[in-house]
Amino acid sequence: MTQTSRWIYAISFLLAAAGVLLPFWPLAVVGILLAALSGRWLFAVIIALLVDLAWGTPTGGLRFLYFPFTLLALLAAAAHIWGAKYFLDKHPQEKL
Numbered sequence: 001m002t003q004t005s006r007w008i009y010a011i012s013f014l015l016a017a018a019g020v021l022l023p024f025w026p027l028a029v030v031g032i033l034l035a036a037l038s039g040r041w042l043f044a045v046i047i048a049l050l051v052d053l054a055w056g057t058p059t060g061g062l063r064f065l066y067f068p069f070t071l072l073a074l075l076a077a078a079a080h081i082w083g084a085k086y087f088l089d090k091h092p093q094e095k096l
Helices: 003-021 025-037 041-055 068-086
Strands: none
């Protein structure tokens, strides 16, 4: 585990925990997105499940989304995989 990975794990967990402890859900979203978009999708899903358990099911118009933070983590992980596949070229061209 590199030092960068440690920082990403710590910061994303702290943001998600702060989003739960302070009733401010955008902090939890930022923490989950940071973990998922940096390639730590399993950690992001685990954090999202914990946040979903802490917040409970949404009410109102979004009541059909039983696990919204987990769905967000899975969508962000898919976006990271898709973006890495199509936009981050591992073999740049030598010539024009």
